[in-house]
Amino acid sequence: MDRGGDGVTVPVVRGIRALDERGDFGAPVDVSWASGRFRIGASAEPAPGSGIAHGSDEIDGTGLWMIPGLVDAHAHLAWHAFDAADRALLSESETAAATDAALARLLAAGFTSVRDAGGLAPSHRPGNPSDDPLSIPRLQHSVTMIDRSAADAAGGIGPAVEAALAAGANWVKLVATASVASPPGSGLDPVFTPGEVRDAVRLAEQAGAGVMVHAWGGAAIDAAIEAGALSIEHGIFLTDEQACRAAERGMTLVPTLRIYRLVQRMIGEGSLPAAFRARVDEAVSAHPAAVLRARDAGLALAVGTDSGTPEQHGTGGREVDALVAAGLAPEEALLAATRGGAELLARVAHADDAPSGVIADGAIADAVILRRDPRDPGALGDPDAVVAVILGGRVLDPAVLRPAGSLAEGEGSPSRIAAAPHAALDHPAPGGAQRPATTRTRKEPQ
Secondary structure (H helix, E strand, O other): OOOOOOOOOEEEEEEEEEOOOOOOEEOOEEEEEEEEEEEEEOOOOOOOOOOOOOOOOOEEEOOOOEEOEEEEEOOOOOOOOOOHHHHHHOOOOHHHHHHEEEEEHHHHOOOOEOOOOOOOOOOOOOOOOOOOOOOOOEEEEEOOOOOOOHHHHHHHHHHHHHHHHOOOOOEEEEEEOOOOOOOOOOOOOOOOOOOHHHHHHHHHHHOOOEEEEEOOOOOOHHHHHHHOOOEEEEEEOHHHHHHHHHOOOOOEEEEEOHHHHHHHHHHHHOOOHHHHHHHHHHHHHHHHHHHHHHHHHHOEEEEOOOEOOOHHHHHOOOHHHHHHHOOOOOOOHHHHHHHHHHHHHHOOOOOOOOOOOOOOOEEOOEEEEEEEOOOOOOOOOOHEEEEEEEEEEEEHHHHHHHHHOOOOOOOOOOHHHOOOOOOOOEEEEEEHHOOOOOOOOOOOOO
């Protein structure tokens, strides 16, 4: 993959505090890289001054922090409106321009790797807004989301999975329970039988792909565990027993906490239907306990945003704060946002472009350099805190990436994109249920 973009070759950072494998920061160290891989402990004297020395061979890391590149393990990068009907109003060129902007915002925020949970085609290639090619995060794809109606339309779970794999999916995304937009009283009834989930996992494994299962709780989580799926998405009503079994199977929970609070706020503002309220309130109340159950059981955690609008793409640092608010230590949340996501992405075959998630000898040189301690509340959500983003050993200036992340006039119709409600609810309601009509709003959730 082309790793071009505006940046400079800086082979060493002197005296920087680097995140270790415990999520802590020890004494300042020198970090260098060659051929896109880290080396720890360079020997040259520090360069004068602090920050990026463009055109130099060094960065003075005094007063700076380095963490591995952040990973968003659940996003919808090609979604730029709440509902599929709204997304269909955008032309192909408008969608492509908005997707390019989303990729640039993610990278400017320090997210060097993303697993798209549905909507982004592997064939998407960013445009070239300048003389240099646009750098983008490392990407893995699920291409589409398979719910009951999608499986039935394809002729069964087998053909639906095979079609996703043929389209280039690294991950098969199963929508195994109802969600926010489902009718009241939908409960946690599983969408697929245990046998169907096993078939999906078998077909995915044969192709070197993984299975990610949207499951709020109940028997759908049990089926995902027993079938050998690699990740549980959301897991709002995860039980202690399920968390322990999932940990034993080496699974990962991707909770996506913040999206439900955003939806809750928009219901209160009147920009989403009041019919969603009871279901969302219950989810927001129960979700933190599921995160702590996973942590206490030793179930791996990864950060996912479930982002699907222009206002959400690139705000994944706030998801780290949400994990801390749920009860994780800042160090635990940092590891979920870096190593946890990286290890999950590395589990699919042919993942030669997967991140390492650590700053260590031989690890892929993806990192974020910050002027604030990333353990501080709000640090990862502060654009001004990002000094530089390192992608495969190439140093990128976030001040250059941010303009590429903006939809300027003439790039499609950003006003049409902004007019859609600002929440992604992950997927259509299982069984083809229709969402209630929504009210257009231009308010931006924070």
